[in-house]
Amino acid sequence: MSLKNLPVLTDYDISPVTGFLPAEEPLEVLPDAYFAPWEETFRHFNGLLLASRIRQRVQEVLPASLAVPWQKVADMLEIQPVLTHAAVVMWNWRLLYKDGPRDLNNLDTLATLSGSSDESWFYLVTTAIEATGAPVLEKILRSIQLVRNDDPTGLIQELHGIRGIIEELVAVLRRMFEKCDPYVFYWKVRPYLAGWENMAEAGLPNGVRYEGVDNGEYKKLAGGSAAQSSLIHALDIAFGVEHHPTGFRPKKNAAGHANGTVNGTVNGTANGTANGTANGTANGVAHGTPNGTANGIAGAKTTQPHNSYNDSSEMTAAKSPEKGTGSTSNNFIQKMRFYMPGPHRNFLTHLTEVANIRKFVTDKSSLKANGHGSAEIDQLITVFDECVHQIKVFRDVHIQMVTLYIVMQANRGPSISHGGFAPQAHAQRAEVNGVEKSAAKGEQPGPSSKGSSILYPQKIIFGAPHGLAKKQEEGNDVVRGTGGTDLIPFLRQSRDETNESKIVPTPTFARRKSSVA
Ligand code: HEM
Numbered sequence: 472m473s474l475k476n477l478p479v480l481t482d483y484d485i486s487p488v489t490g491f492l493p494a495e496e497p498l499e500v501l502p503d504a505y506f507a508p509w510e511e512t513f514r515h516f517n518g519l520l521l522a523s524r525i526r527q528r529v530q531e532v533l534p535a536s537l538a539v540p541w542q543k544v545a546d547m548l549e550i551q552p553v554l555t556h557a558a559v560v561m562w563n564w565r566l567l568y569k570d571g572p573r574d575l576n577n578l579d580t581l582a583t584l585s586g587s588s589d590e591s592w593f594y595l596v597t598t599a600i601e602a603t604g605a606p607v608l609e610k611i612l613r614s615i616q617l618v619r620n621d622d623p624t625g626l627i628q629e630l631h632g633i634r635g636i637i638e639e640l641v642a643v644l645r646r647m648f649e650k651c652d653p654y655v656f657y658w659k660v661r662p663y664l665a666g667w668e669n670m671a672e673a674g675l676p677n678g679v680r681y682e683g684v685d686n687g688e689y690k691k692l693a694g695g696s697a698a699q700s701s702l703i704h705a706l707d708i709a710f711g712v713e714h715h716p717t718g719f720r721p722k723k724n725a726a727g728h729a730n731g732t733v734n735g736t737v738n739g740t741a742n743g744t745a746n747g748t749a750n751g752t753a754n755g756v757a758h759g760t761p762n763g764t765a766n767g768i769a770g771a772k773t774t775q776p777h778n779s780y781n782d783s784s785e786m787t788a789a790k791s792p793e794k795g796t797g798s799t800s801n802n803f804i805q806k807m808r809f810y811m812p813g814p815h816r817n818f819l820t821h822l823t824e825v826a827n828i829r830k831f832v833t834d835k836s837s838l839k840a841n842g843h844g845s846a847e848i849d850q851l852i853t854v855f856d857e858c859v860h861q862i863k864v865f866r867d868v869h870i871q872m873v874t875l876y877i878v879m880q881a882n883r884g885p886s887i888s889h890g891g892f893a894p895q896a897h898a899q900r901a902e903v904n905g906v907e908k909s910a911a912k913g914e915q916p917g918p919s920s921k922g923s924s925i926l927y928p929q930k931i932i933f934g935a936p937h938g939l940a941k942k943q944e945e946g947n948d949v950v951r952g953t954g955g956t957d958l959i960p961f962l963r964q965s966r967d968e969t970n971e972s973k974i975v976p977t978p979t980f981a982r983r984k985s986s987v988a
Pocket residue numbers: 593596597600644647656696697698699700703866869872873876877951952953954955956958962965966
């Protein structure tokens with residue numbers, strides 16, 4: 472049987488040097504005069520926001536002048552017309568010194584929404600992660616070839632290199648704490664990343680209407696998230712890390728693969744067995760519709776909001792950002808691929824089809840179990856597990872970060888003394904105290920007292936919930952991610968699934984450490 476050719480990075484718009492980042496610095500502004508109104512609005516964005524005049528320039532309905540070209544560009548890139556990881560991380564950087572490296576000592580952002588250095592740092596740490604991880608792609612492809620050559624010695628060497636790179640990713644990730652203040656991130660930056668899916672409480676029950684696109688129907692598109700990083704997906708695929716819907720833990724067979732039997736229930740709604748087997752890694756995506764991307768959703772009528780990625784009813788054959796991908800794969804993680812540029816998504820599909828490292832190491836491990844072990848097999852298992860362990864450590868640190876940057880901020884609430892000012896919150900507090908001054912004086916409330924320029928859109932201090940991350944139920948803190956996930960259980964499971972992908976599993980000690988919340 473002839474083997475499928477290995478992917479060639481450049482065929483998928485991936486640079487061997489810069490990975491998923493473009494090899495050239497991204498354009499700072501669009502040169503054509505046609506785009507001048509966009510560029511102009513964006514140049515004045517922070518001023519317009521401060522002066523509470525942004526709504527005079529930007530409506531909630533996306534006008535055709537924006538929606539049509541945006542959709543066209545998105546179609547060309549095979550990405551979604553919404554703020555994405557690609558837009559704010561991969562294509563939003565410049566080098567301070569042109570001959571210097573793509574690292575945190577030499578990167579700046581092209582654009583931010585809040586105008587804060589915290590937001591820049593938030594994006595740039597992730598850009599630096601993409602840059603640091605770039606060499607891992609060729610190493611993964613070489614490893615796959617070494618498996619095909621039945622060359623465990625070469626593979627061991629290559630895996631050592633990969634482990635070193637993942638360690639570096641963790642080191643860069645930890646630098647987030649240096650210059651991105653959790654308070655600023657949560658209250659001032661994150662609202663812009665929210666997208667318009669699951670945003671009923673923020674006043675967008677149907678998403679946003681794109682005038683002139685698909686008969687002006689509403690689109691519900693998820694917010695930007697580094698869960699859209701092709702790099703992390705590539706690592707999962709390479710090492711056979713399988714993700715399942717939250718609360719859905721399939722039994723593994725001897726080779727460590729899911730055999731399709733569901734262990735427990737899915738969010739209390741599904742029980743019994745999952746339809747479709749989860750053989751091999753992320754095969755849900757492999758069978759997705761890489762080219763259907765934008766079209767899948769663009770043509771769809773607005774459907775009922777769905778807030779849960781754990782619901783088995785979503786595990787149907789639907790293949791668009793609005794639905795799951797028809798397997799026991801984690802729907803949220805699979806859905807995030809529709810928010811990647813098409814070539815990168817296609818690369819992941821191709822990679823999935825040729826991934827063989829885990830099977831090779833598992834087979835060697837079986838040899839050992841049957842009394843045919845060797846020092847080389849031991850080394851191979853060890854270094855493979857070390858790579859997986861580093862991915863798990865990455866997720867440990869990430870959970871700590873999410874706890875600090877989201878859960879704790881959501882629980883604490885906004886702080887007026889922190890330098891911010893929430894007009895709507897003040898107006899509501901005034902109501903609570905029975906001192907609605909403007910009403911008492913018979914005056915019309917001024918523009919700042921009715922929330923036209925809320926600087927804390929995530930939560931109104933004394934009022935009804937209004938936002939993204941918040942307590943969903945009294946006494947039960949459920950904080951959701953921009954993608955709508957019940958994020959801590961989702962992230963913990965993702966971490967645990969990584970740990971369980973080791974050939975020789977080790978206990979997940981990190982749970983206590985990472986449960987800061
Ligand atoms: C302050 C920093 C960060 C915060 C607050 C944060 C927040 C989140 C949240 C809330 C999710 C859940 C998905 C959702 O519902 O939106 C998520 C997922 C994810 N994030 Fe981050 N993130 C941060 C930094 C990063 C960085 C730098 C990376 C590096 C690429 C990253 C990679 C991921 C990945 C891969 C997932 C999917 C879950 C998984 O694979 O385990 N995040 N993040």
